[in-house]
Amino acid sequence: MKRRDFVKKTTLSTLATLIGAEIVYGSNLLEDYNLLALQDPDPFKLFNKNKEMLVLNDKPWNIEAQAHLLDDKITPNSAMFIRNNGLIPEAIDAKKWTLTIDGESVVNQKTYTLEELKSKFEHHTYQLTLECGGNGRSEFNPPAKGNQWTVGAVHCATWTGIRLRDVLEDAGIKNNAVYTGYHAVDEHLSRDPKKEPISRGAPMVKSLQDETLLAFKMNGKEIPLAHGYPLRLVAGGWPASVSGKWINRISIRNKIHDGTKMMGTAYRVPCEPVAPGEKVKDEDMCIIESMPVKSLITYPKSGAVLKDGTSLKIRGHAWAGELEVSKMEYSIDFGAIWRECQIEDPVNRLAWQHFSASIDFPKKGYYEVWAKATDTQGVAQPMLLPGWNPKGYLNNACHRIAIKVT
């Protein structure tokens, strides 16, 4: 029974039990009025997401897009996946927000207000591809633990902010600095204040890149709460977990950051390839850096039925972590013949690239359109699953859609 229907059938006293307080003036309630405190926390309304987004998890929130929802060149908020590790922080006051730069390798520990950051440092805007390291996890066999993402944990929005480099240099970076580590105000699921849900970081070379931003705007507007308001990191091309949300402290470390989800098997893959299901020791796991080459057919939606004799126009995006996509191909015969797609240059480094093609089918029947991107180092997407890993990261196998010609 839906909660709303349920509520209608219950009495005021039951409502009061649900809310945990007496409903003063409860006798004045209209019969079919739905109390605010009892309204469904509808994630689509709550986060302004498209109704077709898929909720994998509601505690913590993990919501993904479907391929056809990602058709826009610049991903709007409505189609952006949410991957949270802890509980979304409540009662944020941007006016009182501060960012502290500390750590073993900072010259002068400094604390900035949000206003200081915005006024003191130059603003930059980049469109950046952020993909969850576990995107595609649901396909691995044997299955990997965690949220079972399919293809929709990727987005490419426009981010405006200040360079992390400018702030780190303002505080001063010692010569022995090797890594940064971020800290944020989200809450651990157990609500234990001593635990951080996630605290990751990046090597200095990534932290000091032009495109690595402390962002305060997404697609020209304030960042939505679920995406890190009022301040978040964005480090395009790397697992999106490097792009921490709700950031209030960044440490310049003299060693690889040892925060939560940096250690053990988190966001790591075997340094050497292993057989599916094989156990791998923690010390044989290596931190994921640049994401692998990948692509997504965003039009049409899988399941299109065409009239015989019409050609099908497809389009989508391709990306390759730190690299660019140099070639984009499609196949309608399960990889026997690959034909080239048109592929555009990225608007800036670390933004995804758009591809398109017009496809003719030889006769009526069932087809799958497969898409395959190749990066500037000649590495292409695999058709089968890539190398198995214990946590199910980096599945960049070719995306495909079903088509019927009648």
Added chain:
Amino acid sequence: MTKEEEFKKYAKKVYHLMILAFSIFLIAGGATIYYINDPNFSAFKSNTEALVVTPEEIDENLIENGIHVRTGLVDGVGLMAVVNNCTNCHSAKLVTQNKMSAERWNETIKWMQETQNLWDLGANQEIIVNYLVTNYPVTEKGRRENLTNIEWYGLEN
């Protein structure tokens, strides 16, 4: 007054009495029904005072069509052990998404105890793991599954 007139008058009196008796019966009956439904006659009382509420137990563990409504978990032996021990911290969706063997569930529980403040499950651990491997078993997928659940639609180009 003729005999006939007298009879008519008498009959009219009887008729009125009967209507009166019937009306009284109706009103009394109505009042009784109302009293059964609303013994406090609250509809006749002022509505402006605050309602005093006595909490009532609602069924948090309602099962409908074999599904535990509150969490979405399928009904089975050990269901309540899972509900009570697993869904305090995280959503049941995190449980049902993952298809793991008993060995891997036990490892996961150990990891949650070491790092995520999960308590000692005691005898419930075996019950929970049995529930999970029975109701959410591992399925063989191969290196690339067929596309399934395709919703066909006409495409005008």
